[in-house]
Amino acid sequence: MKRKIVSEKFQELFGTPGDFYFSPGRVNLIGEHTDYNGGFVLPGAIDKGMLACIKENGTDKIRAFAVDLNEYEEFGMEEADKPEQSWARYIFGVVREITKRGGKVKGFDTAFSGDVPLGAGLSSSAALESTYAFALNEIFGLGIDKFELAKIGQATEHNYCGVKCGIMDQFASVFGKEGHLIRLDCRSLEYEYVPFDPVGYKVVLIDSVVKHELASSAYNKRRESCETVVKAIQKRHPEVELLRDADMNMLAEVKGEVSAEDYMRAEYVIEEIQRLLDACAALKRGDYKTVGEKMYGTHHGMSKLYEVSCEELDFLNDIAKECGVTGSRVMGGGFGGCTINLVPEDKYDMFIDKAVKEFTHKFGKEPKVYPVRIGNGSRKL
Structure with missing residues (x-):
């Protein structure tokens, strides 16, 4: 459907057909706040993303149209040409970053549209960047x-979006593979595809519609806690560079030397890195029950030890438990956003119905529901 709209708009604006490229958004099944501690993450590309129609235009200008916003921008490709509109900066930034690496990009026309919900923590911006990086490269x-x-x-x-x-996010968007999640080592950037084919289950996100603002001061404070604990551990174990080690x-050895809060933060991270490895082993066995238990463990840790959940997310997690959902947790940095849920098919309708009704009754606003499937990464259509 989106393809038809984008195609018609492109034809109307530029009088010619173009080529279509797509990059997906992503979910992260488990592994939160592990990245800056040198640990692992377990993302997968999803069946929702950004679609762009592109064609070289024989000029040194980019003429771009954002279909969903109904906005048009035209800009050059030199550093001084940085566009005003924030969406256009993603396209401009990709061109600049390719140029810095010695790539020669010429002027092009483009129109794009997406079905990744904005602000739900599904990485719509990474999908947009990946679409243009992949397309211009080709x-x-x-x-x-x-x-x-x-x-x-x-x-x-x-460098361009602050x-x-x-x-x-970008890695999952480019490297996504249907039927697989990606175990990415955040320190070495080595990766491995882990099978994810949950027959008899559905994956669904429930968006608390609490503004997903990574309360930056709270986020920075947690990073500092982790670094403080590493410094304390290094006195006895100089080989420890990050909490991952x-x-x-x-x-336990440094419990008396760090604050109770710093200890709790580090406890969560060390346990989360192990949970992710356990979840990967379970996925290879096709053991989704254990995967679900690990997801609940993550939610508990993020809520009680890392303290980045909120009342709305905890409420959704409790309803998931009550409904017999296999696994549920807050997804992303926290302070709002979505829960990701691994739901047995026979409990799906009941769970969604109860979650929407009870959440709306309690908080006076309706949560959004996004069923997702794991799909392939950046590609030409």
């Missing part, structure tokens, strides 16, 4: 490998 025959395409998206966020994100015994 159209202009630049020969950039997929790894570098993900880094181009990340650098766009850092967000110091990790690489998980520590275990619960090492943490």
Whole structure:
């Protein structure tokens, strides 16, 4: 459906057909606040994303139309040409980052649209960056490998959109593979595809519609807690560079030397890294019951130890438990956003019905429901 709308708009604006490219948003099944501690994450690309129609235009200008916003921008490709509109900066940033790496991009026309819900923590911005990085690489025959395409998206966020994100979102968008999640080592960037084919289950996100603002001061404070604990552990174990290198015994040794709060934060991270590894082992066995238990463990840790949940997310997690949902947890940095739920098919309708009704009754606003399937990464359609 979106393709038809984008195609018609492109034809109307530029009088010619173009080529279609798509990149997905992502979910992260388990592994939260592990990235900056050198741990692992377990994302998967989803069946929702960003779709762009693109064609070279023989000029040194980019003419871009955001279908969903009904906005048009035209801009050059030099540093001084940075566009006003925030959405246009993603496209501009990708072009600049390719140029910095020696790639030659010429002017092009484009129209794009997405079905990744904005602000739900599904990485709509990474999907947009990945779509253009992948497309421009193909159209202009630049020969950039997929790894570098993900880094181009990340650098766009850092240098043109003011967000110091990790690489998980762009990585999942570019490298996604149907029927698999990606176990990404955040320190070495080594990755492994882990089978994810939950027959008899559905994956659904329930959006608390609490503004997903990574309360940046709270986020920074948690990073500082982790660093403080690492410093304390290093006195006895100089080989420990990040919490990923520590275990619960090492943490116990420094209990009297760090604050109760710092101890709790570190406890969550060390346990979460182990939970992710246990979940991967369970997935390889097809043991979704254990995967679900690990997800509940993550939610408890994020709520009680890392303290990044909120009343709405805890409420949704409790309803999931009551309904016999296999696994449920807050997804993303916390302070709002979605829960991700692994739901037996025979309990799905009952769970959604109860969650929507009771949440609306309690909080006076209706949560949003996003069923997702794990799909492939960036591609030409």
